[in-house]
Amino acid sequence: MNLVSIIIPCYNYGWLLAETLDSVLAQTYQQWECIIIDDGSTDTTRVVATSYQARDSRFRYVYQPNGGLSAARNHGLQAATGEYIQFLDADDLLLPQKLELQVALLASHPEYDVVYGAVRYFMHGEPGKLSRSFDMKDTHWQVELSGHGSDLVAAMIPSNIMVVNAPLLRVTSVVALDPLW
Template sequence: MNLVSIIIPCYNYGWLLPETLDSVLAQTYPHWECLLIDDGSTDNSRAIGEEYQARDARFRYIYQDNKGMSAARNHGIREARGTYLQFLDSDDLLAPGKLQTQVALLESHREADLVYGDMRYFRHGAPDTLSRSANMQDEAWVHGVQGQGEELLNALLEGNIMVSNAPLLRMKLLKKVGVFDEELRWVEDWQYWIRCAMAGAHFLFDPRPEAWALVRVHPTSTSHNAYRMHEKEVQVRRQLTPQLQAIGAARAVDINEIAIVRSAANLARHNLTTGSIPAGIRGYWKLARQTGRYGYYLKSIPYWLKTRLLSQSR
């Protein structure tokens, strides 16, 4: 029975951590180790981690100075001893059958480098109400793309296809692709899936409920930081362009460039309506120069400023 290494980065989520660790204990697949990487927490995370470590030797509590989630995940990867690897954020959960279901799939599909499933969001305090979208309106966005090569890469460049705790990965894939980019504080998982696809990884999808990833929605979760995520998405996409050009992925380059313009316009609109007005003006001016659509983008500036003033006057 192959070992699964579960890596949980944690920063000041002691108030939610027991529920997350209990979902690990509830796994029907017993051969796992759980690496809890405490990223410099100042709350009770250490006490909880040490309590679970004392209760079950499969838990390993590891402390590091605060360096960010990617650095914490990378620390876990270096410490991991498993054949397979499962990421889990410290406020999220795994369905009880997730490891068992996905280990069986990887062992019966030797061509697959990772298998991922569907996910459901739930509001903190209401675990029985599930949604396919973070706004709790049950809007599906996981389309089950699988395979490898150009089609997979293009789908990932259209947008993320899974949450961070959805896949189970072969450790040999991580050794091939490398670790997470520690400079990224947002969208680091999406960027990693793209790197996997560019390295030729084969993705497998299985939507069965027993393998669902469960994502908690609460005031401090990343689900409520859409602006920062879009901001970093633009940064990642701009870094990807020369890499995609280097491998001759013409369609991927086109998809990426269209998405850059779309996301940059969304950021500019956000700044003009609720954020920094100078940043919004700079954003639209840059888009006008890049695309040559001066009339369209420069007319957007007074339109969204007027929208802002009207909303403030109500």
């Protein structure tokens, strides 16, 4: 089975991090590592992250002085050992079968570098109220796209076609994008 590296940058989101990490634990696909990059938090982030690390060795807590979201994601990429990359923000949740379905698709189609699906937004405190759009008006906005290589990258980068937790990326595609990060 192919390892998925889940990279979670976190800056003062300790109050939501446990819920996010619970959604990682709930994955039906079990071959993952979860790298939590604490970007200089001053809240409970360390306590929450290290408690999950003590519970399950697939979690890894990494501290760095505050350098911003991109620096934290890049630090996570350097620490990742998986064949696939899943970015996840500290206030996001994954549906239980997300990794299973997307890994299966990438594994059966070696010509694909990325797969993504629809997302739903929820209001804090009202997780049952879902919307396809951030404004909670349920408007479809994600572009449906297929292709490969530089054509796909050229279409994805300038138009911000998805939220960060939607895609699962093949590591080789992330390495190819490295100069763009």
